[in-house]
Amino acid sequence: MSRLIGVYGAAGCGRGVMPLLRSQYRAPELVFIDDGQAPGYVNGHDILTWTDFLERQTDQKAVSIAIAASHIRQTLAEKCAAANIPLIEVRAASVVQMDEVVIEEGACLSPFVTLSSNIRIGRCFHANLYSYVEHDCIIGDFVTFAPGAKVNGNVTIGDHAYIGSGAIIRQGLTIGAGVIVGMGAVVTRDVPPGVTVVGNPAKPLIKD
Numbered sequence: 001m002s003r004l005i006g007v008y009g010a011a012g013c014g015r016g017v018m019p020l021l022r023s024q025y026r027a028p029e030l031v032f033i034d035d036g037q038a039p040g041y042v043n044g045h046d047i048l049t050w051t052d053f054l055e056r057q058t059d060q061k062a063v064s065i066a067i068a069a070s071h072i073r074q075t076l077a078e079k080c081a082a083a084n085i086p087l088i089e090v091r092a093a094s095v096v097q098m099d100e101v102v103i104e105e106g107a108c109l110s111p112f113v114t115l116s117s118n119i120r121i122g123r124c125f126h127a128n129l130y131s132y133v134e135h136d137c138i139i140g141d142f143v144t145f146a147p148g149a150k151v152n153g154n155v156t157i158g159d160h161a162y163i164g165s166g167a168i169i170r171q172g173l174t175i176g177a178g179v180i181v182g183m184g185a186v187v188t189r190d191v192p193p194g195v196t197v198v199g200n201p202a203k204p205l206i207k208d
């Protein structure tokens with residue numbers, strides 16, 4: 001049986017995901033899909049348009065959406081669902097996952113990610129290099145962790161939140177939907193939906 005897997009997005013994120021897929025799924029053909037780059041070749045894999053991907057004759061198709069921008073991930077997830085193409089999980093071999101972790105479709109778990117016990121995670125979660133989720137966290141849909149994001153126990157994170165590189169979230173907090181936590185921030189209080197926080201202790205960003 002032939003199987004074609006597409007990595008949606010042939011830029012930085014996609015080029016980080018492709019090698020993980022290569023070692024995770026042995027036989028299938030692996031291609032990039034990209035709406036903004038000319039069809040071609042990158043790191044040994046074809047770049048196809050979405051139309052070309054749909055037209056390829058194969059028994060099974062699946063997609064991994066490897067784009068950091070969460071609203072684009074949502075749009076593309078809906079496009080895949082409309083075409084009846086399932087989203088697969090990408091998981092580096094070094095990921096540590098403890099007990100009772102429920103994680104919905106389409107996650108990308110980079111090398112050295114740790115998911116501790118009793119965690120719920122929504123759709124298309126991106127956990128970049130060395131990030132972690134501690135016990136009893138609840139994480140929404142289309143959430144993105146940059147490299148080294150540290151989320152301690154009993155934290156709730158809303159849909160589309162972005163946790164910047166090296167940021168630390170204190171245990172027990174609620175981080176609202178669409179929140180952006182800046183790189184290296186130390187978050188010690190709840191953050192309301194849509195707010196950007198930076199610094200140590202993290203405070204709302206005042207734009208001038």
Ligand code: UDP
Pocket residue numbers: 008009010011012013014033034035036037066067068069072076
């Ligand atoms: N892209 C796409 N379809 C979309 C939006 C973006 O194929 O609807 C592609 C875009 O052409 C680019 C990649 O996704 O090649 C996103 O790259 P970017 O450098 O913005 O970010 P990253 O790879 O870090 O997510």
